[in-house]
Amino acid sequence: MDIATVNTLPYEDFVNIFGNVVEKCPIVTAAVWSRRPFVSFTDLEAAISEFIDALPESGKEGILRCHPDLAGRDLQSGTLTRESQQEQAGAGMDALSSAETSRMVRLNREYKERFGFPFVICARMSDKAGILRQLSERCRNERAVERAHGIEEVKKICRLRLQGLLLTDAPNKL
């Protein structure tokens, strides 16, 4: 889909198509619709980033809390969003050994207890070993550092999801 077509979409269709570029946060997409017309894909991505950056810290943490754990309950029960399922599978999260799963679950729990929001990383830009290493290292950061780091990862996830929707001719939800 090209950007000219995006600019003609009524908000219902815009939210329907782009509503999950930030995981389970269609309010971001719904808000950004008012910023049309977008001159380019990058402009749309920048509008989303600016909206997120303008949120209070509690809002940023809210966005992080909408993300499912990596290799967590939603993956085990098949209730991940389609996007998240593909991302987690691509990074091998659906094929962990039982020892790796236990380590992931334990570190995810530690991370959440320490910060009050889940560990978020752009799974498509990493792999199993990288995710485990980052999870273990990032557990030691300060809360504000982790909040900012998690939000930068959300933006990377968003960019790749947007690219998938805009830069291919793949059928979308319309």
Ligand SMILES: NC(=O)N[C@H]1NC(=O)NC1=O
């Ligand atoms: N917790 C977390 O990072 N979740 C995710 N990362 C990603 O790339 N897709 C997700 O669902």
